[in-house]
Amino acid sequence: MRTLFKFNGGIHPPGNKERSTQRGIARAPLPAKLVIPFRQHAGEAARPVVRVGDHVLKGQLIGMPDGYFSSAVHASTSGTIAAIAAQPIAHPSGLPDLCATLIPDGREEWIPHAAVDYRNSDPAELRQHLRMCGVVGLGGAVFPSDLKLRPLRGHPNKDIGTLILNGAECEPYITCDDMLMRERAAEIVQGAEMLRFMLEAGEVLIGIEDNKPQAVAAMRQAVADSGLPFEVVVVPTIYPGGSAKQLIRVLTGLEVPSGKLPTEIGVQCFNVATACSVYRALAHGEPLLSRIVTITGNVRRAQNYEVLLGTPVQELVALGEALPDTDRYIMGGPMMGLPLSSTAIPLVKASNCIIAASDKLFPPAPPALPCIRCSRCAQVCPADLQPMDLFWFSQSREFDKAQQFSLFDCIECGACSYVCPSHIPLVQYFQFAKSEIRAREQDQRAADHARERHEFREYRIEREKQEKAERLAAREQAAKQAQPPAASATPADDAQQKIQAAIARAREQAAASRPKNTDNLTAQQQAEIAEIEARRAKAHERAEPAGEVADNHSEGRSQ
Amino acid sequence: MPRFASFSLTNNMSAFFAPFISKPDTVSAIMLRVLLALLPGIALYVWHFGPAILVSIALASLTALGTEALMLKLRDRPVRHFLSDNSALLTGWLLALSIPPLAPWWLVVVGTAFAIAIAKHLYGGLGNNPFNPAMVGYAVLIVSFPAQMTHWIAPHGLGLAELDFLGQLEYIFLGALPPNVTLDAVTMATPLDTLKTRLHLDEPVNQILQMPIYGRLGGQGSEMVSLGFLLGGLYLLAARIVTWHIPVAYLGTLFAAAGIFHLADPAHYAAPLFHWFSGAAMLGAFFILTDPITSPTTPKGKLIFAAGAGLLTYLIRAFGSFPDGVAFATLLMNICVPLITLYTQPPVFGKKGPASGKEKGRP
Ligand code: SF4
Numbered sequence A: 001m002r003t004l005f006k007f008n009g010g011i012h013p014p015g016n017k018e019r020s021t022q023r024g025i026a027r028a029p030l031p032a033k034l035v036i037p038f039r040q041h042a043g044e045a046a047r048p049v050v051r052v053g054d055h056v057l058k059g060q061l062i063g064m065p066d067g068y069f070s071s072a073v074h075a076s077t078s079g080t081i082a083a084i085a086a087q088p089i090a091h092p093s094g095l096p097d098l099c100a101t102l103i104p105d106g107r108e109e110w111i112p113h114a115a116v117d118y119r120n121s122d123p124a125e126l127r128q129h130l131r132m133c134g135v136v137g138l139g140g141a142v143f144p145s146d147l148k149l150r151p152l153r154g155h156p157n158k159d160i161g162t163l164i165l166n167g168a169e170c171e172p173y174i175t176c177d178d179m180l181m182r183e184r185a186a187e188i189v190q191g192a193e194m195l196r197f198m199l200e201a202g203e204v205l206i207g208i209e210d211n212k213p214q215a216v217a218a219m220r221q222a223v224a225d226s227g228l229p230f231e232v233v234v235v236p237t238i239y240p241g242g243s244a245k246q247l248i249r250v251l252t253g254l255e256v257p258s259g260k261l262p263t264e265i266g267v268q269c270f271n272v273a274t275a276c277s278v279y280r281a282l283a284h285g286e287p288l289l290s291r292i293v294t295i296t297g298n299v300r301r302a303q304n305y306e307v308l309l310g311t312p313v314q315e316l317v318a319l320g321e322a323l324p325d326t327d328r329y330i331m332g333g334p335m336m337g338l339p340l341s342s343t344a345i346p347l348v349k350a351s352n353c354i355i356a357a358s359d360k361l362f363p364p365a366p367p368a369l370p371c372i373r374c375s376r377c378a379q380v381c382p383a384d385l386q387p388m389d390l391f392w393f394s395q396s397r398e399f400d401k402a403q404q405f406s407l408f409d410c411i412e413c414g415a416c417s418y419v420c421p422s423h424i425p426l427v428q429y430f431q432f433a434k435s436e437i438r439a440r441e442q443d444q445r446a447a448d449h450a451r452e453r454h455e456f457r458e459y460r461i462e463r464e465k466q467e468k469a470e471r472l473a474a475r476e477q478a479a480k481q482a483q484p485p486a487a488s489a490t491p492a493d494d495a496q497q498k499i500q501a502a503i504a505r506a507r508e509q510a511a512a513s514r515p516k517n518t519d520n521l522t523a524q525q526q527a528e529i530a531e532i533e534a535r536r537a538k539a540h541e542r543a544e545p546a547g548e549v550a551d552n553h554s555e556g557r558s559q
Numbered sequence B: 001m002p003r004f005a006s007f008s009l010t011n012n013m014s015a016f017f018a019p020f021i022s023k024p025d026t027v028s029a030i031m032l033r034v035l036l037a038l039l040p041g042i043a044l045y046v047w048h049f050g051p052a053i054l055v056s057i058a059l060a061s062l063t064a065l066g067t068e069a070l071m072l073k074l075r076d077r078p079v080r081h082f083l084s085d086n087s088a089l090l091t092g093w094l095l096a097l098s099i100p101p102l103a104p105w106w107l108v109v110v111g112t113a114f115a116i117a118i119a120k121h122l123y124g125g126l127g128n129n130p131f132n133p134a135m136v137g138y139a140v141l142i143v144s145f146p147a148q149m150t151h152w153i154a155p156h157g158l159g160l161a162e163l164d165f166l167g168q169l170e171y172i173f174l175g176a177l178p179p180n181v182t183l184d185a186v187t188m189a190t191p192l193d194t195l196k197t198r199l200h201l202d203e204p205v206n207q208i209l210q211m212p213i214y215g216r217l218g219g220q221g222s223e224m225v226s227l228g229f230l231l232g233g234l235y236l237l238a239a240r241i242v243t244w245h246i247p248v249a250y251l252g253t254l255f256a257a258a259g260i261f262h263l264a265d266p267a268h269y270a271a272p273l274f275h276w277f278s279g280a281a282m283l284g285a286f287f288i289l290t291d292p293i294t295s296p297t298t299p300k301g302k303l304i305f306a307a308g309a310g311l312l313t314y315l316i317r318a319f320g321s322f323p324d325g326v327a328f329a330t331l332l333m334n335i336c337v338p339l340i341t342l343y344t345q346p347p348v349f350g351k352k353g354p355a356s357g358k359e360k361g362r363p
């Protein structure tokens, strides 16, 4: 028996998982239209490589990874690209994003694909293969998996002692991982072995919460059948025990330092569904085209479906037969899910669950009262924060204070909101404060950028004046002495150097004056920032490079 | 709030933002359970001292609700929404339980009104008051009306005379006593008070405690009331409405302080258990100091806060001039709460221990 560890806090909300596990995973019928966003992963959106009117095959690349921190996007079935345009997607910002509209031809005609002999391949090649297969974390953070397999500077992969497969699935209602483990345990185990191979990791632990006995049994059986020395570890059911850092703590007793990556303490963590898609990518050469999604809540038929990426939510809702009093839909679970503004929004790599909701299912909380400082929120906070203080600072817009009190260590799990007897929407305040801080830093950066440009402009004007004067002087001199001006090349070079120096100086100043706020963020937070910034940039019709974050990577959470 | 732009904001955000589920806990239910937890103590109070306390509690309740409603109205807050949180009621009850029940009706009314209007609402209302309102009310009364605050009813069988319920009502509302009965005949000093006065007369503790007003643990009758509060307190612990930190640290420190002095000089210092079961120690440990609004939020902070209050209670009782120390100890420690909270912040996940890298402690 393995010794398990505990993290502080956590809650035990009703699981409501039974209903959607009564039936096996079904394949959702081919919809009439797929809307495939080019950004289904953390990082930069993929660059479209098809044109409107193109006929594409199932599995054909339609979005090329754009830059280091990006991933590929594929046609989920064969058909015709009908449009490439911004469409509403599921995102807290509510902003539309670039999507390809694909009208299936119904033939499901595959592009040629073949297995990769991973044991005889170079790790870098394998990572590139996964990247081109669009394999990203399916636990919710959709972090490109190839980046998580890359050795960190100073932390070679052979230092990774433990590979953790996250099958905890702690959030209520969601059962897609549960069903996947029950039905495709062998593929998950093979995928885990591939991940282990690429990471050169030592032991492999598969963490599953004790409310999924069938998944545990299936995984144990699959491990035994494979003959691999993996261990299926049953962990207590507690929310948010499936959050990567919390699960790592429970299984290994190690705490990932704030702002650091698990690899820095010799651990890496992947969701079970991610392992499965790694298996599909290497053993069959299949890119990530579908995922398991739970439809549950206020529906007649709660079930898990294998859904092609890009399928509109309404297709799944129709399969679940939502009850008439359903008035809203949530993507994700009841603790961290996102309310959808419309059911035309496509299901993407991050979509694990759709909950049909009504006031009866999720009764609206009574209006908020003031905080009575009962500290129930602090008692359940898995990040050991003092949510009532953070709330106070966020409300009074003392963002510096909020940051000092580790606002950015908040994983937005919602446990504090869940227990607050005053029904204060605490997480919303934290999200608000975080976005304000990021916006402020963004503005700061823009200001630095503007100043840099201004300084450069001033310098250029100055230089031009100087050059003019020099030319004039040279001409005069030439006229006077009737000699060829041999020195004219040197001042130009000189000027060039001065420009470089000025730019370098401006950069240094900008770097020095930038608040150090972002220094302590985790990669996921940085990824979020990058994402938000990219969106902002787009919204403002500005194109700014957001490449600084690319060096760090981790999958922040995978419930 | 740019993030919220795409959703229409309504009264309840819970329909639009995660988490969409919440624990069915409410402030009102929590306060109600605290009120319930007071019932065993109140029942024993009535049993040993007659029903006068019920009159005080009723007066305090009405005043509390009335003042609360008035203040909410003046401050332009939703009256019904806030009134139903039961916090004003709790303040009223705690004050009523801290002052002599056989006192002119206006005493409890003035105290409660002051507690709610000044100590609570002038500081910003629910959640914002730094001082425990009931204890502020008590302090105001004992400073302003010391005479009325010393006439405690004698328990059954100990007074020279006894008032029936009508008699008690008559005194409370009309200030009238039956012929041939003086106030002194139906009231007495508290056991703590008596101990203090007698010690000044150089009587040894064990001899003083032989007096009929003393029972096995504390005062005759009042020890039972304390026991009732202890019982209610244990319920609060079991129901997880209060954590163990404050009661344990408070009673522990009080016990330790009393124990040390008692061991050193038993003739001059009463035993620890006496201190536990006299005065408002039990009420303070479970119901007053545990007021979340005026106590620290961190576990370590709670321990320090309660330990400080325990020590102060003992010092005031043993060396001060007031009969009991709970109220002033509470108020004094209330002042320290922000500082205590600030310096007892627990380490954040991933920022503790050597295993978690360089960033130790909080910025
Ligand atoms: S749970 Fe709510 S009321 Fe209690 S301290 Fe936290 S924020 Fe305040």
Ligand code: SF4
Pocket: A377, A380, A381, A382, A383, A384, A385, A387, A409, A410, A411, A412, A413, A414, A415, A416, A417, A426, A427, A430
């Ligand atoms: S949302 Fe943030 S503050 Fe609230 S419990 Fe989760 S980690 Fe703690």
